[in-house]
Amino acid sequence: KLLLHADGNGNEFADSSASSHTLTATGNALNFHLLSKFGKSAVFDGVGDTISLPNSPDFDFGSGDFTIDLWVYLNNLNPGDGSNDPVGFITQGTDGANFNNLQAKDNGELQFGQYVNNTTTDPGAILLRSPPGEVVPGQWYHVAVVRNGNNFRLYKNGQVVDETTDSDPYIARPGNLTIGTYFGTSLNYGLLAGFIDELRISKGIARWTSNFTPPTAPYTRD
Numbered sequence: 001k002l003l004l005h006a007d008g009n010g011n012e013f014a015d016s017s018a019s020s021h022t023l024t025a026t027g028n029a030l031n032f033h034l035l036s037k038f039g040k041s042a043v044f045d046g047v048g049d050t051i052s053l054p055n056s057p058d059f060d061f062g063s064g065d066f067t068i069d070l071w072v073y074l075n076n077l078n079p080g081d082g083s084n085d086p087v088g089f090i091t092q093g094t095d096g097a098n099f100n101n102l103q104a105k106d107n108g109e110l111q112f113g114q115y116v117n118n119t120t121t122d123p124g125a126i127l128l129r130s131p132p133g134e135v136v137p138g139q140w141y142h143v144a145v146v147r148n149g150n151n152f153r154l155y156k157n158g159q160v161v162d163e164t165t166d167s168d169p170y171i172a173r174p175g176n177l178t179i180g181t182y183f184g185t186s187l188n189y190g191l192l193a194g195f196i197d198e199l200r201i202s203k204g205i206a207r208w209t210s211n212f213t214p215p216t217a218p219y220t221r222d
Contacts, residue, residue, distance in 0.1 A: 046193025088182025130161035148206035
């Protein structure tokens with residue numbers, strides 16, 4: 001339902017999936033070729049760069065299978081505002097208490113969270129978190145969140161770093177889907193300084209159900 005190769009010109013980003021969502025860059029988010037995983041990658045300066053698209057039924061997974069995966073390179077583990085907030089990869093929120101995030105914390109911990117009433121413990125909340133130190137600045141990582149039935153798994157470079165069983169549905173938020181930030185007290189709470197490539201959202205598909213070899217080439221539409 002979304003496929004971002006980040007191979008366009010300047011700040012022109014395109015969705016290469018069949019959905020053809022309109023992507024809007026803010027700040028200085030650019031397609032960048034000097035440090036990339038495949039071809040070009042989206043570069044974020046950690047100050048005000050994001051890529052966003054309007055909410056869509058494509059991102060309403062309900063209780064069905066889904067996969068969110070991407071390549072990410074972190075310049076540092078703190079957002080551009082210098083705080084100790086998480087660094088966001090992709091997010092969607094209703095308000096400062098109800099949001100979904102894929103992120104990294106300043107201790108190198110990867111997290112996927114569905115926050116309800118600003119917690120991951122209330123009914124409907126979901127949390128996956130790796131041990132600290134799973135990611136460090138200056139390296140490319142393949143990160144994936146997969147739901148298969150009621151099994152949720154968080155992967156780094158094809159290896160499971162956390163998993164849980166949860167029957168709660170994925171809550172579709174009414175706000176924009178935004179790349180390069182974290183939705184905390186507000187949108188743009190933890191801006192990414194780094195690069196993202198091959199970001200893909202798959203609805204109805206659990207692309208991996210066990211450890212796997214990370215992709216070695218850009219994705220094709222499938």
